[in-house]
Amino acid sequence: MPYAHITGWGISVPEPVLTNDDLAKMVDTNDQWIRERTGIRERHIAREDQFPSTLGVEASLKALEVANLAPTDIDLIICTSSSPEYIWPPTACLIQDQIGATKAGAFDIQAVCTGFIFATNMAAQSIRSGAIKNALIIGTETLSRFMNWKDRSTCILFGDGAGAFVLQASDKPGGILSAVMHSDGSGADTLILPGGGARFPANETTVHENKHFVQMDGKAVFRFATRVMGYAAKEALDLAGMTTDDVQWIVPHQANYRIIETAAKYLKMPMDKFVINVERYGNTSTASIPIATVEAVQKGMIKNGDKIVLVGFGGGLTWGALVAEWTGPIPSPKLHVRPTRYRLFARIRSWLLRAVRYIEGVLSRREL
Ligand code: UT7
Numbered sequence: 001m002p003y004a005h006i007t008g009w010g011i012s013v014p015e016p017v018l019t020n021d022d023l024a025k026m027v028d029t030n031d032q033w034i035r036e037r038t039g040i041r042e043r044h045i046a047r048e049d050q051f052p053s054t055l056g057v058e059a060s061l062k063a064l065e066v067a068n069l070a071p072t073d074i075d076l077i078i079c080t081s082s083s084p085e086y087i088w089p090p091t092a093c094l095i096q097d098q099i100g101a102t103k104a105g106a107f108d109i110q111a112v113c114t115g116f117i118f119a120t121n122m123a124a125q126s127i128r129s130g131a132i133k134n135a136l137i138i139g140t141e142t143l144s145r146f147m148n149w150k151d152r153s154t155c156i157l158f159g160d161g162a163g164a165f166v167l168q169a170s171d172k173p174g175g176i177l178s179a180v181m182h183s184d185g186s187g188a189d190t191l192i193l194p195g196g197g198a199r200f201p202a203n204e205t206t207v208h209e210n211k212h213f214v215q216m217d218g219k220a221v222f223r224f225a226t227r228v229m230g231y232a233a234k235e236a237l238d239l240a241g242m243t244t245d246d247v248q249w250i251v252p253h254q255a256n257y258r259i260i261e262t263a264a265k266y267l268k269m270p271m272d273k274f275v276i277n278v279e280r281y282g283n284t285s286t287a288s289i290p291i292a293t294v295e296a297v298q299k300g301m302i303k304n305g306d307k308i309v310l311v312g313f314g315g316g317l318t319w320g321a322l323v324a325e326w327t328g329p330i331p332s333p334k335l336h337v338r339p340t341r342y343r344l345f346a347r348i349r350s351w352l353l354r355a356v357r358y359i360e361g362v363l364s365r366r367e368l
Contacts, residue, residue: 004124004135005175007329008069008166010062011294012055013281014046020156027152034156035279039257043159043282046142052085053094055162056140059290060099063136064339067166067329071099071342074166075132077106078123080115082285082315083143084108087196095138099339100346104136112191113253113314115139115286117179117322120165120310124176124322127169135167139286146193148213157255158214159282163290170330177307178240179322180232190220191315225259228319230266233311236321244269246307247323249296253312254278254288263311275301285314297326304328 020031079092092106111118116139123135140162195211275296311321
């Protein structure tokens with residue numbers, strides 16, 4: 001049975017930064033409160049012309065470059081987002097088109113902030129089954145579009161960004177070693193974006209009632225998160241036949257420093273084994289785990305051979321964890337692939353397909 005290795009990684013974070021002091025000019029809050037209660041100092045906010053697909057494409061191309069893999073070699077794309085470009089079509093398809101992943105099946109997974117864990121596990125299972133060889137997983141957010149910038153209890157928490165992994169099949173042991181996924185829909189209303197779906201289709205009332213903004217029972221989510229984070233990490237380690245002593249790094253969902261501290265206490269692990277960057281990005285939902293992982297790799301913290309645990313929680317309610325052995329790109333004698341070069345080809349291909357569809361439409365109208 002092949003193993004599913006993480007062989008490529010990339011992130012994309014919009015440049016504009018919103019500091020706590022900036023927020024204090026918008027709502028009744030202050031830097032000290034935000035830092036003490038959450039650990040957040042600043043977050044990045046997407047420009048008007050940046051969307052989940054824009055950030056997702058940039059992160060994906062970087063991940064493919066690290067893996068030295070052409071977009072045309074990808075079999076499967078799974079995107080996960082709490083702020084998808086549309087209800088449908090899937091953001092994954094928009095990314096598939098823009099990077100020129102001509103043979104990939106592409107779809108979205110919705111598991112809110114736990115989405116990246118679920119998506120990585122699903123892609124790894126497809127590789128382990130032998131069904132596919134190369135997968136691209138993306139967590140991408142422009143959650144700032146769904147914030148009520150007058151609600152201090154939510155708008156201080158979230159930020160925008162994207163992260164991507166390439167997963168590849170290999171006979172060499174390593175890669176994703178175990179994973180656990182959990183859900184509790186009885187807590188669906190504790191963290192919810194209620195408007196725009198079939199229950200509350202967009203209309204004047206839903207706009208008036210702020211139903212198109214993220215709504216959250218912060219305390220309930222906090223209690224839930226502190227209960228499940230450490231437990232899920234331990235469960236995934238048990239499944240892999242490992243203990244916390246075998247692990248070099250834990251990469252938790254970056255929602256709140258205090259939640260991570262509680263998980264560390266539960267696992268009886270020092271805080272310096274946890275990768276934490278919540279102070280600079282806030283909570284980037286599905287993108288938070290890959291952004292933290294990629295930064296840790298780029299800083300030389302996570303090295304080849306390290307065992308790591310990725311652990312997340314979020315709306316749904318959902319939570320999960322996975323254990324991986326970090327192995328890096330698969331060595332190959334292949335020439336250096338430049339995935340960005342496929343963008344021009346992807347644009348022309350996309351344009352041609354649209355043109356053919358248009359001509360087909362005109363011709364079929366004539367036939368009728
Ligand atoms: O991906 C998952 C996403 N969600 C989460 O992870 C959220 C989990 N929850 C949390 O992180 C915390 O519950 C929050 C950071 C959201 C809130 O922290 P808290 O310690 O639970 O604060 P609180 O809601 O109990 O509020 C304490 C006080 C209240 O004032 P009173 O009633 O004590 O006078 C709030 O009105 O702080 C007030 N408050 C604020 N003050 C300044 C609430 N938000 C703010 C604010 N600035 N932004």
